[in-house]
Amino acid sequence: MYDKISEWIDNVLKNNIPDNIVAFCFNLYDDGNRTWSMELVGTEQFDLENEDWACCEVTDFGTRQNPLFKIGNRRLSMRR
Numbered sequence: 001m002y003d004k005i006s007e008w009i010d011n012v013l014k015n016n017i018p019d020n021i022v023a024f025c026f027n028l029y030d031d032g033n034r035t036w037s038m039e040l041v042g043t044e045q046f047d048l049e050n051e052d053w054a055c056c057e058v059t060d061f062g063t064r065q066n067p068l069f070k071i072g073n074r075r076l077s078m079r080r
Helices: 002-012 051-055
Strands: 023-032 035-043 057-059 068-071
Touching (some): 002 035
Antiparallel strands (some): 023 035, 035 068
16 A cells, blocks of 8 residues: 555656645545545645644645545555
8 A cells, every 4th residue: 555655646746846835734535435535735834733734725736636545445546
């Protein structure tokens, strides 16, 4: 699983990262029907004292449309 996640992150970040990105956030969520997805977003803030720092999203690197996902016990893959 580590290799699939690493490959996905490398593909997501192969384009230029905007200069105003200071932190990354992985959004993990349940799509229902035993389907789980992960997005990667870049933010312009990071604050240990404020859990809403990830709301200052600058880009989702296209991962909102193409998240990494897992269905039940099946392997991780990228949505196309």
